[in-house]
Amino acid sequence: MTKVFKRILAVCLFLVITPSIFAQDLPHHNPVPGGIAIVDLQSNSDSAPEVYFEERRVMVLKGNNGHWQAVIGIPLTIKTGKHTIKIKQTDKAQLAFNVTGKKYELRHITIDNKRMVSPTQADIERHMKEKPLILAALKTWTEQSEVPTAFILPVQGRLSSQFGLRRIYNKQDRIRRHTGLDIAAIVGTPIVAPAAGRVIRTGDYFFTGGTVFVDHGQGLVTMYCHLSKTEVKAGDILKQGDRIGEVGMTGRVSGAHLHWVVSLNNTKVEPKLFLAEQVSQRTTQ
Numbered sequence: 001m002t003k004v005f006k007r008i009l010a011v012c013l014f015l016v017i018t019p020s021i022f023a024q025d026l027p028h029h030n031p032v033p034g035g036i037a038i039v040d041l042q043s044n045s046d047s048a049p050e051v052y053f054e055e056r057r058v059m060v061l062k063g064n065n066g067h068w069q070a071v072i073g074i075p076l077t078i079k080t081g082k083h084t085i086k087i088k089q090t091d092k093a094q095l096a097f098n099v100t101g102k103k104y105e106l107r108h109i110t111i112d113n114k115r116m117v118s119p120t121q122a123d124i125e126r127h128m129k130e131k132p133l134i135l136a137a138l139k140t141w142t143e144q145s146e147v148p149t150a151f152i153l154p155v156q157g158r159l160s161s162q163f164g165l166r167r168i169y170n171k172q173d174r175i176r177r178h179t180g181l182d183i184a185a186i187v188g189t190p191i192v193a194p195a196a197g198r199v200i201r202t203g204d205y206f207f208t209g210g211t212v213f214v215d216h217g218q219g220l221v222t223m224y225c226h227l228s229k230t231e232v233k234a235g236d237i238l239k240q241g242d243r244i245g246e247v248g249m250t251g252r253v254s255g256a257h258l259h260w261v262v263s264l265n266n267t268k269v270e271p272k273l274f275l276a277e278q279v280s281q282r283t284t285q
């Protein structure tokens with residue numbers, strides 16, 4: 001094929017695939033524990049229906065077919081099988097979706113700083129003060145008709161530890177879930193906003209070190225951990241690609257990296273579902 005023909009073909013395909021002006025990008029549908037279910041609400045009403053999953057408000061966006069779509073964050077701990085969402089303002093009061101199983105690997109992690117694995121009483125007291133602030137930030141809900149869900153990677157680096165891994169720290173009995181995606185990079189590497197948003201809060205916390213929370217609207221919140229430097233403050237408005245801070249190794253870490261959390265309906269989900277396919281496959285383990 002000639003270059004010109006290829007370009008014409010690309011433009012044609014673009015025109016065919018481009019949805020109506022009211023539709024917008026949606027994250028990838030992957031209804032597994034820790035994934036996202038996109039459920040067609042079979043409604044094209046003027047205003048978006050209000051949807052709840054496990055008593056939590058759920059994101060609703062206009063899909064390519066002109067129907068409202070519920071974009072549901074699925075907890076890592078959910079049971080597989082049928083689940084229902086509750087809908088207000090439509091004929092159907094509830095709709096079901098199916099969650100299929102996913103096997104997450106088990107990893108052993110060694111942390112040299114013993115205090116981070118077995119915190120002292122003072123450390124626990126500090127954490128108990130910080131925890132409500134972190135939980136409140138993740139719960140943020142902002143009414144917003146459009147939500148930016150086509151993310152870029154916040155750091156140029158190696159995807160070093162996957163979301164959802166089952167982890168055992170320093171041979172302890174307890175299994176903890178890895179609820180973010182780790183991107184390894186040297187201290188000082190810039191961290192940028194993967195999508196437009198507003199800074200909810202910044203802080204320095206016992207486990208997550210230098211931390212920033214960003215609100216993208218309708219319950220989509222991202223969190224950036226272990227920063228060596230924070231370059232934003234609460235209330236700052238960010239465009240996609242704006243600097244947030246620098247990669248560090250503050251808090252509970254075994255090396256310099258960004259621990260990146262994506263939360264939807266106050267549920268931590270696989271960040272890769274917001275990335276273009278070719279970016280999310282750039283991983284080493």
Ligand SMILES: [Zn+2]
Pocket residue numbers: 161178180181182258259260
């Ligand atoms: Zn991590």
